[in-house]
Amino acid sequence: MIQVGFLTYLEDKLIKVEEKMISYSSGYHPDLKAALDHLMAAGGKRVRPIISLLMGTMLGADEEKLISLGASIELLHTATLVHDDLIDGALLRRGNPTLNSHWTPAATVLTGDHMFAQAARLAAEIGSTEAMSIFAETLSIIVNGEISQLFGKSKLPSREEYYFRIYEKTGSLFALSAKAAAMISPADRKFIQPAENYGKEIGNAFQIVDDVLDFTGDQERVGKPIGNDLRQGIPTLPAILYGEQYPDDDVLLACLNGTVTEQEADDLIHRINESGVIEQALEEASLCVENAVLSLTDFPEGREKDALEKFGRILLNRDL
Amino acid sequence: MIQVGFLTYLEDKLIKVEEKMISYSSGYHPDLKAALDHLMAAGGKRVRPIISLLMGTMLGADEEKLISLGASIELLHTATLVHDDLIDGALLRRGNPTLNSHWTPAATVLTGDHMFAQAARLAAEIGSTEAMSIFAETLSIIVNGEISQLFGKSKLPSREEYYFRIYEKTGSLFALSAKAAAMISPADRKFIQPAENYGKEIGNAFQIVDDVLDFTGDQERVGKPIGNDLRQGIPTLPAILYGEQYPDDDVLLACLNGTVTEQEADDLIHRINESGVIEQALEEASLCVENAVLSLTDFPEGREKDALEKFGRILLNRDL
Numbered sequence: 033m034i035q036v037g038f039l040t041y042l043e044d045k046l047i048k049v050e051e052k053m054i055s056y057s058s059g060y061h062p063d064l065k066a067a068l069d070h071l072m073a074a075g076g077k078r079v080r081p082i083i084s085l086l087m088g089t090m091l092g093a094d095e096e097k098l099i100s101l102g103a104s105i106e107l108l109h110t111a112t113l114v115h116d117d118l119i120d121g122a123l124l125r126r127g128n129p130t131l132n133s134h135w136t137p138a139a140t141v142l143t144g145d146h147m148f149a150q151a152a153r154l155a156a157e158i159g160s161t162e163a164m165s166i167f168a169e170t171l172s173i174i175v176n177g178e179i180s181q182l183f184g185k186s187k188l189p190s191r192e193e194y195y196f197r198i199y200e201k202t203g204s205l206f207a208l209s210a211k212a213a214a215m216i217s218p219a220d221r222k223f224i225q226p227a228e229n230y231g232k233e234i235g236n237a238f239q240i241v242d243d244v245l246d247f248t249g250d251q252e253r254v255g256k257p258i259g260n261d262l263r264q265g266i267p268t269l270p271a272i273l274y275g276e277q278y279p280d281d282d283v284l285l286a287c288l289n290g291t292v293t294e295q296e297a298d299d300l301i302h303r304i305n306e307s308g309v310i311e312q313a314l315e316e317a318s319l320c321v322e323n324a325v326l327s328l329t330d331f332p333e334g335r336e337k338d339a340l341e342k343f344g345r346i347l348l349n350r351d352l
Numbered sequence: 353m354i355q356v357g358f359l360t361y362l363e364d365k366l367i368k369v370e371e372k373m374i375s376y377s378s379g380y381h382p383d384l385k386a387a388l389d390h391l392m393a394a395g396g397k398r399v400r401p402i403i404s405l406l407m408g409t410m411l412g413a414d415e416e417k418l419i420s421l422g423a424s425i426e427l428l429h430t431a432t433l434v435h436d437d438l439i440d441g442a443l444l445r446r447g448n449p450t451l452n453s454h455w456t457p458a459a460t461v462l463t464g465d466h467m468f469a470q471a472a473r474l475a476a477e478i479g480s481t482e483a484m485s486i487f488a489e490t491l492s493i494i495v496n497g498e499i500s501q502l503f504g505k506s507k508l509p510s511r512e513e514y515y516f517r518i519y520e521k522t523g524s525l526f527a528l529s530a531k532a533a534a535m536i537s538p539a540d541r542k543f544i545q546p547a548e549n550y551g552k553e554i555g556n557a558f559q560i561v562d563d564v565l566d567f568t569g570d571q572e573r574v575g576k577p578i579g580n581d582l583r584q585g586i587p588t589l590p591a592i593l594y595g596e597q598y599p600d601d602d603v604l605l606a607c608l609n610g611t612v613t614e615q616e617a618d619d620l621i622h623r624i625n626e627s628g629v630i631e632q633a634l635e636e637a638s639l640c641v642e643n644a645v646l647s648l649t650d651f652p653e654g655r656e657k658d659a660l661e662k663f664g665r666i667l668l669n670r671d672l
Binding site for chain 2: 040056060061063064094112114115118119137138139140141143144145146148149151152153155156157158159160164167168169171172175176178180182183
C-alpha cells in the first residue's frame, strides 16, 4: 500500500477499505477465494480510495460510507484489470503473475464477474441511488473504452482522441472516486462538479505518467518490455507527440499495424525516447495536475485539501 | 417474444422493456452495437420481465419502474449467458449462433461487461437502494454458481445439491424478478417474502423442465445434441434420479468423468429416457409450480394473480 508520510493518518481507513473489499468473499468457492486472495496480495496503490477518503472527509461525509465507496471503486477497478489481462493475454501485472497466467479463461472471466457483483453490493451499501447511477455509468464508459481500443483503427490518434481515451480508461474512475465522495457528503452540491474535475484531471495525469513509464521505465519494475504499448499497436502520448514532430517516420505507422521487426521497434522506441517528447508528455501531465489543484480553490481549507494538492504532485513522480 | 393468449395485454409493456434494454446502446462503438443487436434479435421469451410486470402491477407498482426493472433483469440475464457461452465454448443458443461463435473471446467478454454496466444503470434508475442491493447479491449468487460448476467434482450430486445449483443458476434471478417488483410497490411489505418464493419456485420449475428437455427435446429445437449436459459432465435431475435408482450403473459415473465413448453415452441417455425418471422429474417441476401458486394465496385477486398462476402451469409445458 501507499508509503507517503503525509498520508499515514489514512492508514487505518485504508486497512478498513481492504477488509471491506474481501468482506463478501467468505462462503464462496475455495478456488475463487484463492484467486481473490492472490489479487488482493498483488495489491495496488489504492490511489482511488485515497481520493475518495480525502475528498469525502474534507466535505464531512460519513466514514463508513466512504470506506464502502473506496472498496467498491477499487474492486470495480480490479475487476476491469482482471478482464483486461485476459483480453491482452498479459502474464504479468505490477511484476506479479496475472490470474490469467495460471487460470483458465473461464475462471478468469468469472472471477472478474464476481468482483463486479461485489463492487455493486458495496456501492449499494452506500445507500445513494445517485452515486449508484454514476457508478454504473462509469463502468459503461470504461468498457466502451476497452471496446474502442479492441476494434480501434491502426492509425495515430489526435491528442484530443488520446485525451478521450485516457478519460475512458482512467480519468473516469478517478472522477467517480472524487465525485461520488462529494455527492454522499452533506456539503453544498456546488462542490460536486469541481470534485469530479479534480478526479478527472488527476486520473488523466496518472495515465500520462503511466504511458511515459512504458517508454522510460525499467522492464523489471514495470513488469513488461519497454515500449510495450506501441509494440502491441497502442499509440500513447509520447508516440503521438513524436508523430506530430516527425510525420514522415514511416516506422511509427508500420509499428501500429504490427508490420515491423523487433529491431525496428527497438530503434523507434529509442528515437522516441531521445526526441524530447517524454519531457513534453510530462509537461502535459503537470498541466493536468495544475488544473486539478485549481478545481480545489473553493474547497474548505485543512489537512485533506493540502493532501489532495500534494497527492496530485506526488503522482507525477510516481513516488508512491 | 411470448405468444400466450392470456398475456397479450402485456405486449405493449414488453415492447417498452425491449426498448429500454437498448436505450443506452446508442453512442457506443458500432461493432458493439452490432453485437447487442444480434443478441436482442436472438430474443428470448422474456419470462423474467413478465413475472416482474405481473407481480408489480398486481401490487400497484409504478409502470416506468417495472419496465426499468424488467429490462435490467433481462440484460443481466443476457450478460451472464454471453459469458456462459464463452466459458462453455457453446456455438449455438436457442438454435442461433452465439456471439462467441463469430467473435473473439475478448469482444465477447467486453460485450458481457457492457451489458452488466447497462443492467446496473437501469437498476439504478428504479431509485431503490434496497432493490439495488438484492440485485447485486443475486449477481453474486449466479456467478458463484457458475464458479462451483466450473470447479465442481465429477460426482453425482444429491437432490438437495441439485436444488441449490438450480437456485443459483435460475431460481435466484426469477426470485429477484418477483421480489424486487414487490419491494418497489407501495403494497404491504408482507408480500415481499411470498413474492420471492413464487419467483424461486417458478425458476426452479423452469430449470427442471429445461434439464428434462435436454434429455427429451429434439436436437434441432434445442440447438444442441440430446443429453448434452451429461455429455459435458454436468449431472441434472434426470441423471440424479436415475443414479438413485441404478447406483450400480458405472457408465453414469464414467460419463461424469468424461471417460466414455460416444456410443456408451448414447446408450446411457437412452436408458435414462426409458427408466421413468423423466416423468419423475416433471413431477418435481409440478410440485415447484404448486408451491409457487400456494405462495400467492394472500395476494390481491384479479387478472395479474390469475396470470401468475397460469403462467407457472404453462411453463411446465414450455408452450410459449
